Amino acid sequence: MATESHSLEFAGGNHGRRRHICAFFNSADEEHRVLRSFFKDGFDRGDKAFHLVNPELREDHLKRLAKAGINVQEMMGTGQLEVRPWQDAPLRGGRFDQETWLASFEQVLQSGPAAGYAQTRFLAHMEWALVDLPGVEDLIEFETRVNYVVPKYDDIVICAYDLSKFGASVVMDALRTHPAVIVGGLLQENPFFVPPDQFLLEIKNRRPLRRSASAAN
Amino acid sequence: METKNHSVQFAGGNLAGQRHICAFFNSIDEEHRVLRSFIKDGLERGEKAFHIVDPELREEHLKLLAEAGINVQETMDTGQLEVRRWQDAYLRGDHFDQNAMLALIEEVLQSADTAGYPLTRLVAHMEWALLDKPGVDNLVEYETRLNYVLPKYDDAVVCTYDLSKFGASVTMDILRTHPVVIIGGVLQENPFFVPPDQFLLEIKERRPLRRSASAAN
Numbered sequence: 249m250a251t252e253s254h255s256l257e258f259a260g261g262n263h264g265r266r267r268h269i270c271a272f273f274n275s276a277d278e279e280h281r282v283l284r285s286f287f288k289d290g291f292d293r294g295d296k297a298f299h300l301v302n303p304e305l306r307e308d309h310l311k312r313l314a315k316a317g318i319n320v321q322e323m324m325g326t327g328q329l330e331v332r333p334w335q336d337a338p339l340r341g342g343r344f345d346q347e348t349w350l351a352s353f354e355q356v357l358q359s360g361p362a363a364g365y366a367q368t369r370f371l372a373h374m375e376w377a378l379v380d381l382p383g384v385e386d387l388i389e390f391e392t393r394v395n396y397v398v399p400k401y402d403d404i405v406i407c408a409y410d411l412s413k414f415g416a417s418v419v420m421d422a423l424r425t426h427p428a429v430i431v432g433g434l435l436q437e438n439p440f441f442v443p444p445d446q447f448l449l450e451i452k453n454r455r456p457l458r459r460s461a462s463a464a465n
Numbered sequence: 466m467e468t469k470n471h472s473v474q475f476a477g478g479n480l481a482g483q484r485h486i487c488a489f490f491n492s493i494d495e496e497h498r499v500l501r502s503f504i505k506d507g508l509e510r511g512e513k514a515f516h517i518v519d520p521e522l523r524e525e526h527l528k529l530l531a532e533a534g535i536n537v538q539e540t541m542d543t544g545q546l547e548v549r550r551w552q553d554a555y556l557r558g559d560h561f562d563q564n565a566m567l568a569l570i571e572e573v574l575q576s577a578d579t580a581g582y583p584l585t586r587l588v589a590h591m592e593w594a595l596l597d598k599p600g601v602d603n604l605v606e607y608e609t610r611l612n613y614v615l616p617k618y619d620d621a622v623v624c625t626y627d628l629s630k631f632g633a634s635v636t637m638d639i640l641r642t643h644p645v646v647i648i649g650g651v652l653q654e655n656p657f658f659v660p661p662d663q664f665l666l667e668i669k670e671r672r673p674l675r676r677s678a679s680a681a682n
Contacts, residue, residue, distance in 0.1 A: 272633075272637055274634060409633070411632075411633040411634040411637055412632075412633075412634055413633070414632075414633040415628075415629075415631075415632060415633060416489070416626070416628040416629075416630075416631040416632060416633055416635075416636035417491060417628040417629055418633075419633040419636060419637070420489055420628055420636065420648060423640075423648070424648060424649055429657070431637060431640070431641060431657045432637075432641055432657070432659060432667070434657075436656045436657060437656065438656075439653045439654070439655075439656060440646070440648050440649070440651075440653060442649060450649070
C-alpha cells in the first residue's frame with residue numbers, strides 16, 4: 249500500500265484485560281507493516297515471541313521478520329523466537345481438538361516466565377481453521393474460551409485473520425470474541441465483544457440452525 | 466399538534482446523531498426479529514417506511530411485516546410503507562450507478578419530508594452487490610459517500626448485510642463505513658468507522674493492489 253509505515257505501538261503492556269486481540273488483514277504485507285513494532289519492540293525488550301504459522305508461509309514469515317531488522321537466526325537459537333507450524337500445534341494429530349490445544353496454548357504462556365521472559369507476544373495465523381480437518385469448526389468456540397485463559401496472564405495474544413480467505417459469518421464471530429481488534433491498521437477496544445459465558449450460550453442456541461466455521465466465499 | 470420526537474430506539478440502543486446504520490444478520494428471520502420494533506415503531510408514529518428488497522424475498526418480507534402486526538395493505542395504499550425492488554433502486558437500468566443511487570436516496574428522504582412525514586426509516590437489503598452487474602464493485606465507495614449525504618437529514622438508514630452471502634474483506638469495509646452497527650442483534654456506536662474523506666483516500670490507494678470483484682471501472 250502506498251501509505252508510509254504505520255506500525256502499531258504495543259509497548260508498555262498496558263492493555264489491561266484487552267490482551268486477546270483479533271487482527272484483520274488483507275495481505276501478509278499489511279500484517280507485517282502493522283505488526284512490525286509488535287515484533288521488534290518485543291525482541292528489544294527481551295520478550296518471548298511465539299508464532300504459529302502456516303507451514304507453507306513459514307519461510308516467507310521468517311524472511312519478513314529479518315527484513316524488519318530482527319536477527320531471526322540468533323533469536324531462534326536462543327529460543328526467544330519460536331515459530332511453530334500448525335501441524336505441530338492446533339492441528340497436531342491431523343485434527344483440531346480444542347481441549348488439547350487450549351491446554352497447550354496455556355502451557356506456552358506459562359513456559360515464558362519459567363524460562364525468564366517477562367512477557368510472551370503470541371501471534372497466531374488462523375487460516376488453519378480453513379483446512380479440511382476434523383474439529384476445525386470449533387474455531388469460534390475455542391476463540392471465546394481463550395477469553396477464560398488470557399486474563400490470567402500478562403501476555404499479548406494476537407489472532408491474525410486473512411480477510412481474503414474467510415467468509416463474513418466466521419469473521420463477525422471472530423470480531424465478537426476478541427475484546428480488542430485491529431482493523432485497517434488500528435488497534436481499538438471492541439464494543440462488540442461478547443463475554444465467553446454469554447457467547448458459549450449463543451453458540452449452543454444456534455447450533456441446530458447454523459453451521460459453525462467456514463462460510464460462503 | 467404533532468410533537469417532534471426524532472429519537473430512534475431499537476436493538477437495545479438509542480440513535481444519537483448518527484443515522485447511517487449497518488446491520489449484519491445471518492438470516493431474514495434474524496433480520497426481522499431485530500428490526501421489528503424499528504419498523505413498527507416508525508409506522509405507529511406516522512413516519513415513512515421505505516424498504517428496498519431482494520425481489521425474490523419481497524413476498525416473504527411483506528409476510529414477516531404482517532406477522533409483526535403491521536397492516537401492510539393499508540400502509541402501502543396510503544404510501545406510508547413503500548417497498549421497492551432492487552431493479553427499481555440500486556439496479557435501475559440493470560447496473561449500479563452510485564451517483565444515481567445517492568441522488569435517489571436524497572430524493573426519497575426529501576419527498577417524504579415534503580409529503581409531511583416527520584421522519585423516514587429506510588431499510589435496504591444489500592445483496593444486490595453480489596449480482597453479476599456492472600458497477601456493483603462500487604458498493605464500498607457508495608457506502609462511504611453516503612456519509613456525506615445522511616448527516617444532512619434526521620432520517621435513519623439501515624443497510625442490511627446477510628453474512629452467509631458476503632466475503633470477509635467486503636464485510637470489514639462495510640463495518641468501517643458505517644458510524645453505527647448492529648451485530649448479534651445489538652446496536653452500537655462503531656469505533657472502527659472511518660470518515661468518508663479518509664476512506665475514499667484508502668480506496669484510491671488500494672486500487673492497483675487489491676482487485677475488486679469485477680473488471681469494470
